[in-house]
Amino acid sequence: MRDPRFPRRSLFALVTVGAAGLLATPAGATGQVSVVQVGGSPSALAVNPVTGLVYAADPVSGSVTVLDPNAGQVVDVLVTGGAPSDLAVDANVNRIYVANPPAGTVLVFDGVTHRALSVIGAGAGASSVAVDVSAQVVYAVSNSTGGFAVLDTVSLTQAALLPAPKPALAGIAVDPGRRRAYCTSPGTDSVEICDLDAGKFTGSVPVGASPTGIAVHERTGRVFVANSAIHHMSIVDGVTRTQTKTVLLRSEASAVTVHQDSGTVYTNGGQNGLSRVDGQNEVLNGELSLGVNPGDVAVDQRGRTVYVTDPLHGTVTVVRGF
Numbered sequence: 001m002r003d004p005r006f007p008r009r010s011l012f013a014l015v016t017v018g019a020a021g022l023l024a025t026p027a028g029a030t031g032q033v034s035v036v037q038v039g040g041s042p043s044a045l046a047v048n049p050v051t052g053l054v055y056a057a058d059p060v061s062g063s064v065t066v067l068d069p070n071a072g073q074v075v076d077v078l079v080t081g082g083a084p085s086d087l088a089v090d091a092n093v094n095r096i097y098v099a100n101p102p103a104g105t106v107l108v109f110d111g112v113t114h115r116a117l118s119v120i121g122a123g124a125g126a127s128s129v130a131v132d133v134s135a136q137v138v139y140a141v142s143n144s145t146g147g148f149a150v151l152d153t154v155s156l157t158q159a160a161l162l163p164a165p166k167p168a169l170a171g172i173a174v175d176p177g178r179r180r181a182y183c184t185s186p187g188t189d190s191v192e193i194c195d196l197d198a199g200k201f202t203g204s205v206p207v208g209a210s211p212t213g214i215a216v217h218e219r220t221g222r223v224f225v226a227n228s229a230i231h232h233m234s235i236v237d238g239v240t241r242t243q244t245k246t247v248l249l250r251s252e253a254s255a256v257t258v259h260q261d262s263g264t265v266y267t268n269g270g271q272n273g274l275s276r277v278d279g280q281n282e283v284l285n286g287e288l289s290l291g292v293n294p295g296d297v298a299v300d301q302r303g304r305t306v307y308v309t310d311p312l313h314g315t316v317t318v319v320r321g322f
Contacts, residue, residue, distance in 0.1 A: 031274075031288050031306075031322030038065045038074055040270045041311040044086045045298035048094065048111060052300065054307050055096055056316055058220075059083035064098055068113065069305065069318050076114050080107050086128045088138065090153065097138050101127040106140050108151075108156055118156040123147035130172045132180070132196070141169035141183050148183070148194060148201075164288035165201040171214040175221060175238060182223050183237070184211040191225060191236055203241050213255040213297075217263055217279050224265050224279065226253035233267060233275075235282055245282050249275050255297045259304050266306050268294040274308065276322065288322050 042056040042065060053075070054067040064084060066076040082100040084107075089096055094111030104124045108117040125144030132139065137159070138151040146164030151157070166185040173182050181194040185205075191211060193203035208227030211234065215224050221238035232246040233253060253269030256291065263279035272293060276286035295309035295315070306319040 002055050010049070032286075032320040033290065034072065034074065034129045034318045036067055036069070036074065036316045036318065037314060038067070038316055039280050039314045040065075041314065042309040042316055043185050043295055043311055044084070045296045045307050045309055045316070046087045046089045046096070047298050047300045047307065048089045048091050049301040049303075050091045051094065052303070053111070054298070055087055055089065056309060056318065057084040057087050057098060059085055059236075064096070064109075067316060067318075069307070078109055078114055078116075085143075087228060088129045088131045090131045090133055090138075092133050093153070095153070097129050097131065099126050099129045099140055099143070101125045101142070103226065104142075106138060120151050120156055121158050122149040122151060122180075123158075123161050128170065128172050130174045132174050132176050134176050135196070138179055139172055139174060141172045146185075148181075150199075160199060162194070162199060162201070165204070166190070170212045173214045173216045173286070175216045175218060175223075177218055178221060178238060180238065182214055184214050184215060184225060186210040186212060186228070191223065191234075193241060205236050205241055205243060206236065207236065208232055208246065213253065213267070215256045215258040216264070217258050217265075218260055220263070220279075222279060222282075224256050224258060224267075224270065226256040226267055228252050228254045231269070233265075233269060233277065245285050247277055247282065249284070250287065255295065257297050257306075259299045260301055262304065264299075266297050266299055266302070268297050268308065270294070274306065274319065274322065286322065288319065290317055290319075292317070 022226040040058040044057040064078040096109040122140040125142040126140040127143040148162040150160040169183040171184040210229035213226035223236040225234040249269030250271040265277040273290040308317040
């Protein structure tokens with residue numbers, strides 16, 4: 001619990017912990033690791049690859065912390081209220097979209113001024129978001145109703161609310177080129193596929209137990225799924241709509257991200273740290289111990305720096321060169 005005698009900003013300090021050791025499994029690799037103390041319980045992450053700023057949602061305090069990893073410090077705190085559960089960045093127009101499940105809304109912030117621009121109704125329990133930059137749309141799914149909202153980023157209004165394919169959808173990833181969205185359904189151990197042009201769900205793929213996090217490699221169409229109740233990551237072929245392989249991890253994973261240029265996949269399914277998967281060859285090729293139980297994972301698409309939340313200790317870990 002944060003000490004109430006001090007204002008939030010006074011708690012921020014950068015602590016460098018040095019290079020972390022690699023677990024004695026796949027190929028040798030190291031990472032330069034530093035830790036930013038942000039306080040609270042940071043959960044979801046998003047990175048703006050143009051500005052380099054990192055955004056961490058804290059559902060406990062009802063805020064989003066803005067980190068400048070190059071300066072090694074927190075530069076702002078966005079007050080959202082409620083319990084922000086997920087966020088996404090549109091780097092083209094420099095906006096941040098934040099899901100607030102208690103209100104069933106998505107909040108929109110300007111990435112320059114960090115001022116709130118709008119609040120968009122996204123359906124009851126809207127909890128996870130993804131941006132389709134080319135279509136100027138944000139998609140929001142609900143972990144309580146399974147609803148799928150389509151939000152227009154130009155008018156900042158709800159354009160559609162699709163019928164729920166399953167009782168709850170935990171995560172969402174968009175393949176803009178193939179015009180598909182992939183949503184995890186923990187209650188049915190499946191990935192639900194939405195045809196974005198048709199505006200309806202057209203398929204379901206069985207995966208591992210209780211899938212949550214999900215990411216797409218846009219060039220190949222491969223879909224990577226973090227199964228939170230089993231020690232493996234599912235890989236789905238977006239063309240054939242089948243699970244083609246599973247990659248064994250040290251622990252259950254709840255978050256996954258893909259570096260698009262290299263096809264490298266990062267997940268929190270390591271033993272107190274990160275696992276790295278070669279997305280092309282579909283094999284585990286690195287593990288990095290961070291000494292914490294990691295939360296969400298995000299990667300900077302330009303610099304390939306990886307960010308990891310630690311909700312228990314109120315920190316964001318910055319990993320370079322892994």
